[in-house]
Structure formats: C-alpha cells, structure tokens
Amino acid sequence: MSNSLTKKKIDSATIISAVIVLCLYVAVFIAEQFIPATSMLFTVLKKGATYALVAVSMNLCNGFTGIFSLGQAGFMLIGAYVYGIFTIPLAARMDVYQYYNGGLVQFVLPWFIAMILGGLAAAFFAFLIGLPVLRLKSDYLAIATLGFAEIIRALFQWDKLGPVTNGSNMLRLFPTFNDFNVRGAEGQVTVYLSTLVPLLIAGVCIGVIILLINSTFGRALKAIRDDEIAAEAMGIRLASHKRLAFCISSFFAGVGGAMLAMYQTTVQAKSFTTAMTYEILLIVVIGGIGSVTGSCISSFLFVAASEWWLRFLDQKQMIGNFEVPLLRNGFRLVVFSIIIMIVVLFFRQGIMGTKELPDLIRNWQRKGKGKEATSK
Amino acid sequence: MMSQASMLKVKDLKVNYGGIEALKGISFDVEQGQIVTLIGANGAGKSTTLRAISGLVKTASGAINFLGRDIIPFNAQQVVAEGIAMVPEGRRVFDNLTVKENLKIGAYLRKDRDEIESGIEDIYQRFPRLKEREWQLAGTLSGGEQQMLAVGRAMMARPKLLMMDEPSLGLAPLVVRDIFAIIRELKAEGITILLIEQNANAALRCADQAYVLETGRITMQGTGEELLADQRVRDAYLGSTAR
Numbered sequence: 001m002s003n004s005l006t007k008k009k010i011d012s013a014t015i016i017s018a019v020i021v022l023c024l025y026v027a028v029f030i031a032e033q034f035i036p037a038t039s040m041l042f043t044v045l046k047k048g049a050t051y052a053l054v055a056v057s058m059n060l061c062n063g064f065t066g067i068f069s070l071g072q073a074g075f076m077l078i079g080a081y082v083y084g085i086f087t088i089p090l091a092a093r094m095d096v097y098q099y100y101n102g103g104l105v106q107f108v109l110p111w112f113i114a115m116i117l118g119g120l121a122a123a124f125f126a127f128l129i130g131l132p133v134l135r136l137k138s139d140y141l142a143i144a145t146l147g148f149a150e151i152i153r154a155l156f157q158w159d160k161l162g163p164v165t166n167g168s169n170m171l172r173l174f175p176t177f178n179d180f181n182v183r184g185a186e187g188q189v190t191v192y193l194s195t196l197v198p199l200l201i202a203g204v205c206i207g208v209i210i211l212l213i214n215s216t217f218g219r220a221l222k223a224i225r226d227d228e229i230a231a232e233a234m235g236i237r238l239a240s241h242k243r244l245a246f247c248i249s250s251f252f253a254g255v256g257g258a259m260l261a262m263y264q265t266t267v268q269a270k271s272f273t274t275a276m277t278y279e280i281l282l283i284v285v286i287g288g289i290g291s292v293t294g295s296c297i298s299s300f301l302f303v304a305a306s307e308w309w310l311r312f313l314d315q316k317q318m319i320g321n322f323e324v325p326l327l328r329n330g331f332r333l334v335v336f337s338i339i340i341m342i343v344v345l346f347f348r349q350g351i352m353g354t355k356e357l358p359d360l361i362r363n364w365q366r367k368g369k370g371k372e373a374t375s376k
Numbered sequence: 377m378m379s380q381a382s383m384l385k386v387k388d389l390k391v392n393y394g395g396i397e398a399l400k401g402i403s404f405d406v407e408q409g410q411i412v413t414l415i416g417a418n419g420a421g422k423s424t425t426l427r428a429i430s431g432l433v434k435t436a437s438g439a440i441n442f443l444g445r446d447i448i449p450f451n452a453q454q455v456v457a458e459g460i461a462m463v464p465e466g467r468r469v470f471d472n473l474t475v476k477e478n479l480k481i482g483a484y485l486r487k488d489r490d491e492i493e494s495g496i497e498d499i500y501q502r503f504p505r506l507k508e509r510e511w512q513l514a515g516t517l518s519g520g521e522q523q524m525l526a527v528g529r530a531m532m533a534r535p536k537l538l539m540m541d542e543p544s545l546g547l548a549p550l551v552v553r554d555i556f557a558i559i560r561e562l563k564a565e566g567i568t569i570l571l572i573e574q575n576a577n578a579a580l581r582c583a584d585q586a587y588v589l590e591t592g593r594i595t596m597q598g599t600g601e602e603l604l605a606d607q608r609v610r611d612a613y614l615g616s617t618a619r
Binding site for chain 2: 216219220222223225226227229230231232233234235236237290354
C-alpha cells in the first residue's frame with residue numbers, strides 16, 4: 001500500500017552520474033591491462049582512492065554534521081594497524097616482530113575482515129573519545145581531537161605494547177594492493193586489478209556514505225549543522241546523532257587507514273602525523289565543504305599534483321643549453337602552496353561548493369532546455 | 377469554560393539561569409482550541425517560558441502538565457512526540473537545506489512515513505509561496521517566507537499545541553499582518569496556539585486569553601479584549617496617546 005508513495009523517483013541526472021562513474025571504472029580497468037604497472041598514473045589512482053575515502057569521511061563529520069574534528073590521522077592509524085596486525089602471514093611474523101619474539105597475535109584474518117575490523121576499532125575509539133569530546137564546540141573540539149590523534153600516535157609506538165603493535169618498528173609483509181592482481185601458474189600477472197580493487201573499495205564505502213547523507217538521518221545531521229537549537233526543537237537528539245555521525249566517519253577513516261597500509265606496503269605509527277590530517281582537511285576545503293563529489297575530485301587532483309605533475313620542479317631542467325633557474329629539491333612544495341592559495345582565493349566555496357555531480361548535470365539539462373526554448 | 381480541563385497547565389514555574397531568576401513562579405492555562413498569548417517586554421521571561429515547556433531548559437521548580445501528563449522530566453524530543461511543536465524565535469530555518477527538506481525535518485518524529493508527502497502537500501496548499509520555492513535553499517527566502525516555512529515546519533509534526541515565539545519579529549508591517557492572518561486560520565482549523573509577542577497590539581487582538589509577563593512574573597491576565605482595553609496595558613505596551 002505504501003509503495004507508491006514511498007518509492008523514490010530516480011531522475012535522469014542521477015542515472016547519468018552513475019553511468020559516468022561506471023565508465024571511469026571501465027576505463028581504469030582497460031588502462032591497467034595495457035599501460036605498464038609502474039606508471040605514476042596508477043600510484044596516483046591508488047593513493048587518490050584512499051585519500052578520497054578519508055576525505056569523504058571527514059566531510060561527513062566536518063561538512064555535513066558540523067563537528068570540526070581533526071582526529072582523522074589517529075583513526076587512520078588505528079585502521080592501518082589493526083589491518084596490519086591481523087593480516088601478516090604467520091610465516092612472516094618472526095621476521096616482522098623480530099624484537100618481540102614473533103608477537104602476541106598468532107592467527108591471520110582475511111584482508112577483507114581485517115579491513116572492516118580496522119574500521120570498527122576506529123569507530124570504537126571514536127565512541128570512547130566522543131563521550132567527553134563531543135560536548136565541546138568548534139575550535140575546542142578540533143583541539144581535543146587533534147590531541148587524541150597525537151596520543152594514539154605515541155601510544156602505538158610504546159614499547160610495552162610492542163608484542164601487538166611492534167613498538168616503533170614498522171609492520172610489513174601484509175597483503176598489499178599488488179596482491180589483488182590475478183597471477184598465472186608461473187607467477188606472472190594475467191589480469192591487473194591492483195588499481196581497480198582499491199577504487200572499488202573506496203567507491204562502495206563512498207556510496208554507502210552518500211546513501212546515508214541522503215537519508216532521513218543525513219537530513220537530521222545537516223539540520224544540526226545549520227542550527228542546533230532549532231534541530232533540537234524539532235525533536236532531533238543532538239548527542240546521539242552527533243556521536244553516531246562521528247563513529248561512522250571514523251569507521252570509514254579506519255577503512256581508509258587500512259587502504260593506506262596496503263598502498264604503502266608498510267605501516268609505522270610515526271608517519272600518521274597532524275600534517276596528514278591537514279592534507280585531508282585541505283582536500284575537503286578545496287573540494288568544497290559539504291560536497292562528496294568535490295572531495296573525490298580534489299583528492300585525485302591533490303595527489304596527482306603533489307606526487308606526479310609537479311615532480312619536475314624538484315629536478316634540474318634544461319631547455320636547450322639554458323638551465324631553468326630556481327628548480328631544485330623542495331621547489332615543488334613552494335609552487336604547490338601557491339597553487340593552493342590561488343584555489344582558495346578564487347574558489348571560495350571550493351571546486352564544487354555544496355553541489356554534487358547530479359546537480360551539475362541537472363544544471364546543464366536546464367540550460368540545454370532553455371536554449372531549445374529560445375531557438376524555437 | 378474555565379472548569380473544562382485545560383490542554384496545558386503551568387503552575388508556579390521557576391527557571392534560573394545561573395544565579396538569575398528568569399521566571400519567579402508563573403502559572404497559566406491554555407485551553408483547547410484557543411489562542412493564548414504571553415506579552416511583555418524584552419527580558420520578561422517570555423522565551424524562557426517556551427523553552428521550559430519544550431524541554432530546552434531545565435526548570436527549577438513548578439509543574440507543567442500537558443493533556444494530563446507531567447512533562448517536566450521530558451527532554452525536547454519527548455515533548456515534540458507528545459504533540460507540542462515550536463516555531464522558534466527568529467525563525468531559525470535550516471539555511472542550507474531546501475524548503476522541502478526543512479519541512480521533512482519538521483516531520484522527523486512522525487511514524488507514518490507514508491503520509492509525510494501528503495502532509496507536505498497540505499503545507500503547500502496553505503502556503504503556495506513555499507511550493508514555488510520548493511527546491512530553493514531556505515536561507516535564500518525572504519523573512520516572511522522563512523516565517524511561513526518555520527510555521528509549516530512546525531505543522532509537519534502535526535502538533536496538538538503550537539507554540540510561536542515572536543513570529544512578527546523583524547518583519548515588515550504588511551507581512552506581520554499576513555502572519556497574524558495565518559495564526560487566525562490555524563485557530564479556525566482547531567489548532568491550539570500559545571503565542572509569545574512583543575507586538576502586543578496584534579497579539580491581543582487575536583488572543584482568547586492573554587497574560588502580561590513582567591520580569592519573571594505574571595502581572596495581569598484576562599481575555600484579549602479586556603487587556604486591550606486596560607489602561608495600564610495601553611500605557612505600557614500599546615504606546616497609547618491618551619496619557
């Protein structure tokens with residue numbers, strides 16, 4: 001009886017968006033089979049997918065709920081460590097945990113389960129620190145979560161936890177993105193999947209977040225962001241909604257951390273610095289606070305610019321006999337910072353503002369219709 | 377009329393902010409189907425009264441009884457679920473949500489998800505302007521339209537009692553007239569309204585029962601017409617020239 005009223009109408013813009021995303025996936029799959037696996041393109045896509053997921057998760061918290069959290073690196077660390085700890089093959093444990101007698105954990109979980117476990121662990125920590133921290137507002141909350149991330153980083157390097165976390169030594173030899181490639185009998189790669197699978201993982205997670213944002217729950221989060229008092233007067237429970245949003249955001253940050261571990265092939269607590277959180281924050285701001293599409297686009301642009309396109313600035317370049325001045329190690333970062341300043345100056349709302357891909361398509365459709373009408 | 381059971385009974389309500397007594401023990405009744413108004417100057421405790429009823433601030437002592445139930449221990453969510461909706465002061469629409477999303481948030485606690493769409497259509501019939509602006513962000517609406525949206529949003533909860541906190545605040549005189557016309561319409565449809573106003577003239581004209589609040593105490597009460605005719609009220613709130 002209720003079906004006719006509750007069923008959501010899916011407009012053509014949404015379908016076109018889905019088709020575009022699908023085409024991108026197919027393109028990546030084809031490219032991966034023909035372009036050498038060492039190409040920077042795939043490095044960028046893998047890291048970009050990881051950062052996109054974390055950026056969207058941060059956007060869920062900071063952009064859609066208005067909880068200004070800077071604990072992302074901490075939650076990623078938890079996800080990465082849980083993934084690493086539970087997936088290192090038994091045979092390799094003696095090697096990895098060489099100072100801790102092979103470590104405490106003596107079983108192995110499938111990568112998929114370990115990844116979800118990493119997310120759950122991050123969500124659990126988020127729940128715990130959310131109890132005191134979510135009572136704070138804006139900058140105080142940011143400082144508290146930042147402090148949490150630093151504590152976690154120190155904690156995981158603590159020698160006493162060594163049998164589990166391997167102290168300040170790195171975790172390694174766990175399954176990485178390269179293990180997604182399908183190999184033939186002699187060990188040669190027959191189907192390359194090492195870029196497609198991370199993109200798929202990130203895609204599925206981001207898809208879940210999008211569904212969440214568009215649900216009644218997501219609408220309540222946006223209401224809280226816009227006006228807490230009015231939201232409360234509408235009957236929305238502030239505390240439980242904020243806590244849930246914070247935990248869900250951290251869950252996906254944890255999954256993102258596990259993906260980062262797979263990308264890097266090693267995990268070390270000291271690399272999960274505040275600077276990493278700032279990188280993610282930068283991606284969110286450049287993409288547009290409150291736009292999932294923006295976070296995705298800007299994370300790929302960010303990674304591509306910082307890892308690939310601007311690399312030439314760090315080396316001596318000769319044009320004929322002329323040596324281009326200024327180009328030396330580190331100059332890339334100067335140019336990069338200037339680009340970011342320009343972006344922030346000219347795109348105040350970020351690349352996408354609060355718009356999503358389907359919104360853009362709807363605008364184009366409308367313009368197209370307008371033109372048709374005027375030409376008639 | 378007074379003997380009949382009131383919808384909302386407030387008795388000796390006291391609210392403190394820190395060391396300051398915002399409400400020093402006020403009592404009033406709201407009868408089913410009436411418009412009851414609290415008028416008073418800034419800082420008299422009008423908004424505090426509404427916030428206490430809707431569970432947004434803690435009460436120090438006193439009783440609030442709604443349809444026979446003590447709602448003092450209820451939080452904001454439970455109060456809304458009991459059937460009391462609020463149009464907050466300064467409208468407080470959700471700026472970055474569309475008009476439609478704002479209305480949907482108003483129905484947040486409703487269980488009958490299927491009927492929400494038809495509820496939204498009802499609101500659009502009452503306020504055709506909102507229908508035209510359906511996909512616009514609420515922050516881009518004019519003040520009067522935002523007030524309509526705030527009223528519509530509260531109506532989406534299908535309240536038994538609608539509390540309005542200074543709906544005329546910051547609106548042009550013509551728009552204020554529209555807003556009070558809407559309030560009368562709502563009453564005609566059988567909705568009970570607790571109205572808080574600084575615009576005493578307009579509020580008293582449409583009120584069945586009225587209370588004057590001064591620095592946390594009720595100093596006068598009567599029907600709207602009685603207070604409208606009262607010399608003290610005229611001097612203090614209506615800016616009467618007959619001094």
